[in-house]
Ligand SMILES: [Fe+2]
């Protein structure tokens with residue numbers, strides 16, 4: 001580890017099982033405290049301490065917010081029919097009585113990246129696109145999201161969107177998404193970002209660093225991003241592994257640090273829903289509206305499609321549109 005003296009070697013003995021398990025979750029570039037005793041040039045660790053996240057008090061909310069990500073508009077695997085049912089629902093024209101009641105409470109819709117499929121994101125992507133022009137993909141997104149009435153929409157970028165890829169990612173540039181910018185109820189924000197919505201603080205992060213966690217740490221995978229999100233909160237950093245799959249820009253200030261504890265941590269990217277409440281914080285991955293792609297077939301990844309998490313007056317509900 002790097003410390004004030006330069007570097008220090010820390011030994012974690014595998015006989016101390018719980019400590020050893022803690023050590024297995026340590027990643028390359030996190031901030032970590034070590035309690036231990038010095039033995040020659042080694043520090044024999046007895047405890048590892050993360051920056052940590054305190055338990056938070058639940059806040060009252062008398063409205064709903066809806067979480068989307070990874071719609072991948074423009075892809076031949078975008079599930080347009082399911083998405084149209086979703087739009088009908090949010091406008092109060094679809095679903096049973098209970099679902100329509102939830103829809104009537106919706107004040108905010110957050111889209112956590114990969115709103116379109118993009119161009120040239122991976123080799124031979126053009127074979128899986130029905131809209132092969134990035135501008136037209138955003139036009140189609142504007143047409144679809146433009147049908148949503150009376151809901152404030154917040155859009156943040158993912159790795160399939162246009163603009164700078166390195167995180168922190170600035171908002172999707174207007175030059176690509178002009179029609180979306182024209183919609184009065186749409187606001188654009190960066191990835192990551194923290195938004196306060198009538199007192200509820202939502203930390204939005206697309207989730208690129210999940211790839212690094214799934215590759216590096218035993219027991220972590222794309223299927224259980226709730227476990228990774230919990231780890232991010234304890235490490236107080238959204239991408240604490242540098243130099244692997246997550247492109248990170250060097251900035252004067254580290255915008256990937258989780259400064260404030262959010263009420264909701266909203267992520268996407270892996271196309272698999274997950275939800276857990278941890279220390280009073282809602283950890284939610286909003287899945288996708290894209291069915292299994294050729295790439296996912298090779299790796300046997302089964303996406304959870306058109307399952308939309310809704311935080312309805314403080315309780316998370318998953319509504320299905322497929
Ligand atoms: Fe995606």
Ligand SMILES: [Fe+2]
Nearest residue numbers: 114158159269
């Ligand atoms: Fe993504």
